[in-house]
Structures are given as structure tokens and as C-alpha cells.
Amino acid sequence: MSNKICELLGIKYPIFQGGMAWIADSTLAASVSEGGGLGIIASGNAPADYVRNEIRKAKELTDKPFGVNILLMSPYAEEIAKLVCEEGVKVVTTGAGNPGKYMDMWKQSGIKVIPVIPSVALAKRMERVGADAVIAEGCEAGGHIGELTTMVLVPQVVDAVKIPVVAAGGIGDGRGVAAAFMLGACGVQLGTRFLTAYECNIHRNYKDKVLKAKDTDSVVTGRCTGHPVRVLKNKLAKELEAIDRYNPDPEKVEELGVGSLRKAVIDGDLDNGSFMAGQIAGLLHKEQSSKEIIEEIFKEAEEIMGKKFW
Numbered sequence: 001m002s003n004k005i006c007e008l009l010g011i012k013y014p015i016f017q018g019g020m021a022w023i024a025d026s027t028l029a030a031s032v033s034e035g036g037g038l039g040i041i042a043s044g045n046a047p048a049d050y051v052r053n054e055i056r057k058a059k060e061l062t063d064k065p066f067g068v069n070i071l072l073m074s075p076y077a078e079e080i081a082k083l084v085c086e087e088g089v090k091v092v093t094t095g096a097g098n099p100g101k102y103m104d105m106w107k108q109s110g111i112k113v114i115p116v117i118p119s120v121a122l123a124k125r126m127e128r129v130g131a132d133a134v135i136a137e138g139c140e141a142g143g144h145i146g147e148l149t150t151m152v153l154v155p156q157v158v159d160a161v162k163i164p165v166v167a168a169g170g171i172g173d174g175r176g177v178a179a180a181f182m183l184g185a186c187g188v189q190l191g192t193r194f195l196t197a198y199e200c201n202i203h204r205n206y207k208d209k210v211l212k213a214k215d216t217d218s219v220v221t222g223r224c225t226g227h228p229v230r231v232l233k234n235k236l237a238k239e240l241e242a243i244d245r246y247n248p249d250p251e252k253v254e255e256l257g258v259g260s261l262r263k264a265v266i267d268g269d270l271d272n273g274s275f276m277a278g279q280i281a282g283l284l285h286k287e288q289s290s291k292e293i294i295e296e297i298f299k300e301a302e303e304i305m306g307k308k309f310w
Contacts, residue, residue: 004164005187008112008132009091010065012036013298015177016135016166017290018191019069019093020143020276021045022265023202026054028290030061031199035291039066040093048079055087065090067114072097085109093135096144100129114166118146123157123165133164135189140170142192142230142278145220151183158184172280174300181305192278193297197290203268207287209275215282222257224248229257232275236260 005014015037017029021044029039041058043051051068058066068089070080073096081102084092092099092106094115099106106113107130115126116135123134136157138150146153150169158165167180168189180188194200195210209232221240222229231237240256243249257274264273288296302308 003186005133005166008164009038011038013294014166014187015294015297016040016067016093016168016187016189017194018141018143018168018189019043019067019095020191020195021071022261023195023200024069025201026057026061027201028194028197028199029054029066030058031197031290032194032294033058033062033064033066035289035294037290037294038091039064039290040069040091041066042069042071043074043076043080044071045074045076047076048083051076051080052083052087055084055089067091067093069093069095070099071095072099078102081105084111098125098129099131103130116168117157118148118153120153120156120160123161127161127163131163133166133187134161135166135168136185137189138167138169139220139230140279141168142218142276142281145169145228145230150180154180154183154185170278170280172278172283174297174302174304176280177297177301178304181301190297192280193284193293194290195277196284196287197293198287199290202265205268205270206264206273206275209270210277210281211285211287213277213281213284215279218277218279218281222253225250225253229274229276230278232277232281234273234275235271236274 013036017032019040019042021042024042029041032039041054091112112132114133117123136154139145154167165185166187167185171188172193220228223244260274263269264275
């Protein structure tokens with residue numbers, strides 16, 4: 001069977017690797033693209049020069065399509081929006097804002113634009129401004145999240161828009177992929193599963209924390225700021241959760257959170273790092289290459305569904 005996402009992007013399997021700030025670098029993105037999916041370099045709050053270097057490194061590692069995730073609230077968003085055109089990037093995913101003002105420029109450069117959305121209203125808005133597809137991400141996901149679950153969000157988005165829908169949040173194996181297709185999605189995005197990839201350059205402590213996580217080991221912090229984040233439990237997470245629950249103080253949350261993701265990814269600081277991961281972490285117990293992850297997931301999905309949807 002034909003698959004809209006595979007046809008749109010020229011990839012073998014309809015799977016994206018999430019644009020995880022500080023984590024999704026050229027090495028991980030290229031390995032996912034080489035494995036048949038869409039690797040994504042995360043720009044986060046990094047300056048344009050860093051993103052340019054990562055794009056060029058990825059081009060040296062793969063000739064397959066890969067994308068760049070642009071955090072639209074980043075102070076460097078406008079520079080990076082222009083940079084992806086200059087560098088011939090094929091796909092842009094976006095988060096934390098409306099990409100409308102860049103859409104004409106990206107379209108003129110032949111870039112496919114696929115925003116991450118947490119609601120039906122935002123999915124409709126993205127379709128109106130010219131998005132090629134949307135990533136409907138449920139609150140099971142790691143990092144910044146919305147309020148709706150993947151099970152609830154995906155079918156409502158599918159019913160509301162005509163463009164392809166990619167499901168994200170709580171998907172970690174072939175069962176999750178099969179479920180996403182049954183909900184009407186034509187592709188999936190995985191973040192947490194790729195934290196366990198050999199090519200993922202996070203600190204060993206981070207990787208071990210994901211591999212050892214149980215089903216109840218993630219918690220949502222920062223609700224009082226209006227920008228909730230799902231992380232694995234540790235000392236910092238407990239402090240942030242207590243502020244949300246007993247003494248809401250957005251400024252205190254922001255103060256404690258500054259640099260915490262770097263402390264997790266680079267330093268492996270088990271107490272003060274922000275170990276972003278989704279609820280699916282409890283399902284993950286082994287390391288594999290990105291290619292092995294992708295092939296295993298789609299083999300499982302095919303066995304469950306009895307046919308290919310890609």
C-alpha cells in the first residue's frame with residue numbers, strides 16, 4: 001500500500017525521530033535517516049552557527065532526507081528559519097509557536113513543513129497557513145506537552161484536517177505503531193525510544209535512567225508556568241512538583257530549570273538534571289542501533305496488522 005508520509009518525504013518507513021533539544025544531533029538524525037526513517041536535528045535555543053554545522057555534518061553522514069526542528073520561541077528562530085533554506089534542508093518541524101510568517105519562504109525553497117500540535121484548533125490553524133502535515137503529540141510524550149492523550153487527540157485531528165497526521169506520544173514499539181494507524185495516523189514520531197539508540201549521544205546516566213525506568217517513573221512539572229514538561233523522577237523533579245502543588249511560583253520554577261536539561265544530557269547529573277522522557281520509558285530495556293529499532297518496530301507492526309501500511 002502507498003503511504004502519504006513516505007511519498008511526501010521520500011522515506012522508506014513512516015517514522016520520525018523527535019526533535020529533542022540538546023539530544024537530537026547530526027549523528028542521531030543521520031542514523032535514523034539511514035535506517036529508513038526521518039532523522040531530525042533539534043535547534044532548541046542553539047545559535048544558527050551550531051545548527052549550520054550540524055546540518056553539514058548530517059549531510060556527510062547520509063544522503064537520505066532529514067529534517068530540522070525549529071523552536072519558534074528561540075531567540076535565533078528567524079536566523080534558523082532562513083538558514084534551513086540556505087542549506088537545502090528538506091523538512092522542517094516546528095514547535096512553540098506559529099510558523100506562518102516563514103511559510104512562504106520555506107515553500108519557495110521546497111521545504112516540507114510539519115508542525116507539532118497539541119490540539120485540534122492548532123492543527124486546523126496549521127493546515128490553513130499551509131502545513132504539509134501535522135504531528136499530533138499526546139501528553140504521554142517526554143518534554144513539553146499539552147493536555148490531551150494520544151488516544152484522544154489523534155483521531156480528532158484526523159477527522160478535522162485533510163493533510164496527513166503523524167502520531168506522537170506513548171509510542172515505543174510495533175503495537176504503538178499499529179494503534180496509531182488504527183486511529184487514522186499515517187506515520188509516527190518517537191523520541192524516548194531513540195534515547196536508547198547506540199547513536200544517541202546522551203550521558204550514560206541518562207540512558208541508564210531511561211532503561212531502568214518503570215511505568216510510574218515519569219512526572220509532569222512546571223504546570224504553574226503554563227508550559228508543563230514530562231521528566232523522569234529525581235530530586236529536581238520532586239522540588240518542581242512540590243512548587244506546582246503547594247506554592248505555585250513560575251519564577252522559581254524557571255530559576256530551578258535553567259540549564260537543567262544540559263545537566264542531564266551532558267553532565268549526567270542525577271539530582272539536578274532534567275531527564276526528559278515519555279511514559280513509554282517503562283517499556284524499554286535494551287539498546288539497539290537506530291536501524292534495528294526501526295526495523296524491529298515495523299516488523300512487529302506488520303505482524304499485528306497483517307499487512308503493510310508503508
